[in-house]
Amino acid sequence: MADIQSQPLAEDVPDLSGFAVSIEDIEAAAGRIDGQAVKTPVLRHPLLDERTGARVLIKPENLQRSGSFKFRGAFNRLNLIPEADRPKGVVACSSGNHAQGVAASAQLLGMPATIVMPEDAPQIKLERTRGYGATVVTYDRETESRDAIAKALCDESGATFVHPYNDPGVIAGQGTVGLELAAQAAALGLPLDDVLACTGGGGLASGIAVALAHKTPQTRFHTAEPALFDDYKRSLESGTIQTNAAKSGSVCDALLTEAPGEVSFSILRELAGEAVAVTDEEALAAVAFAFSELKLVVEPGGAVALAALLTGKLPLQGQTVGVVLTGGNIDPQMLMQALGR
Structure with missing residues (x-):
């Protein structure tokens, strides 16, 4: 690229120095x-x-x-994970597109991935996430917290959590x-x-x-x-x-x-x-x-x-x-x- x-940067660029x-x-x-x-x-x-x-x-x-587009952010973020931490894998929450982006990126980088997905996610997204080799854990949107499930998975394995959007690397x-x-x-x-x-x-x-x-x-x-x-x-x-x-x-x-x-x-x-x-x-x-x-x-x-x-x-x-x-x-x-x- x-x-x-x-x-060159355009002229009259606003002050963005304080952004993450x-x-x-x-x-x-x-x-x-x-x-x-x-x-x-x-x-x-x-x-x-x-x-x-x-x-x-x-x-x-x-x-x-x-x-x-989710592949872009996922692949960039996973590349920022230190080599020593990569065998522990990654955990992500997603209704499907971030799930597939993370799963595909993890597969390319040889990292295990576990994705927390709503049980009512489109079937094609569930199947393709599994197809990239990720483990899928489903939850009920109305009664369960995906963040709590993801935290428990990270605490158990030491995996890196990759947020779908609130992450500067993503x-x-x-x-x-x-x-x-x-x-x-x-x-x-x-x-x-x-x-x-x-x-x-x-x-x-x-x-x-x-x-x-x-x-x-x-x-x-x-x-x-x-x-x-x-x-x-x-x-x-x-x-x-x-x-x-x-x-x-x-x-x-x-x-x-x-x-x-x-x-x-x-x-x-x-x-x-x-x-x-x-x-x-x-x-x-x-x-x-x-x-x-x-x-x-x-x-x-x-x-x-x-x-x-x-x-x-x-x-x-x-x-x-x-x-x-x-x-x-x-x-x-x-x-x-x-x-x-």
């Missing part, structure tokens, strides 16, 4: 994941531009290794999406006006926001969430971390976090623009649009940013807009539900 890292994740951290992460993570392309489609009135650049992280890895997008837009001669990314705990969103603040400081970054789990939107509007009352109940399983991560929120509170939320129906419509028109397989949680664009949640006509499709790990039944609407 030398082409990305060699770019720096541009240097993200550029170092780009070096670590180079050769393992897929450098996903930027895609354009005339119909998408026509429908939205914008110049849309799709960043399809559904094409990433393990099926989502955030730095996810921020490489922003580095790539900024470089790809520049190569096309299309300075980014706005970027939208699906947001759960905020690891990807905060990493992208830091990268853009350095590389394209004129860009407005926006979080996109399911309407019933819009904790980031409410947190950014209030200036303090807000929680979600529900723990389940949306087709966007990849984004069902209880609250923003403290590390990511401290970044996005300063760098994020207007936040948006979409309904499950809007997310499913975006899944269908991606499949039928863009010929891309995207899960509902991975299509939320596209849904925000398609439904006109933001005034983006005439703008150059980057949209990150964050994952494509969708059960066939859910895809049929989206297409059969």
Whole structure:
């Protein structure tokens, strides 16, 4: 990824010195994941531009290794574990995409992995996590604490816990999406006006926001969430971390976090623009649009940013807009539900 890292920093970069994740951290992460993570392309489609009135650049992280952007952060974080601690393995909590990212990274690095996953996670995500060689421990979202289960597993084995989003090493890895997008837009001669990314705990969103603040400081970054789990939107509007009352109940399983991560929120509170939320129906419509028109397989949680664009949640006509499709790990039944609407 030398082409990305060699770019000079943009002028008028805001003071980000107090953040837990720096541009240097993200550029170092780009070096670590180079050769393992897929450098996903930027895609354009005339119909998408026509429908939205914008110049849309799709960043399809559904094409990433393990099926989502999560591989980037997981592989970077696992590489930061000291060699002496690696035989003890790693433990992670996830509804599926972080699970697969950690499991795939651990397999590549020869480390044992145990993943705590909700028992109602999509079957494809459970199966593929096991397929990477990880041990899966399931729990009930409503009655059990995944954090307590993970802590007990770490205490027993001495394994390293890898948080899905509240970890600077994970955030730095996810921020490489922003580095790539900024470089790809520049190569096309299309300075980014706005970027939208699906947001759960905020690891990807905060990493992208830091990268853009350095590389394209004129860009407005926006979080996109399911309407019933819009904790980031409410947190950014209030200036303090807000929680979600529900723990389940949306087709966007990849984004069902209880609250923003403290590390990511401290970044996005300063760098994020207007936040948006979409309904499950809007997310499913975006899944269908991606499949039928863009010929891309995207899960509902991975299509939320596209849904925000398609439904006109933001005034983006005439703008150059980057949209990150964050994952494509969708059960066939859910895809049929989206297409059969």
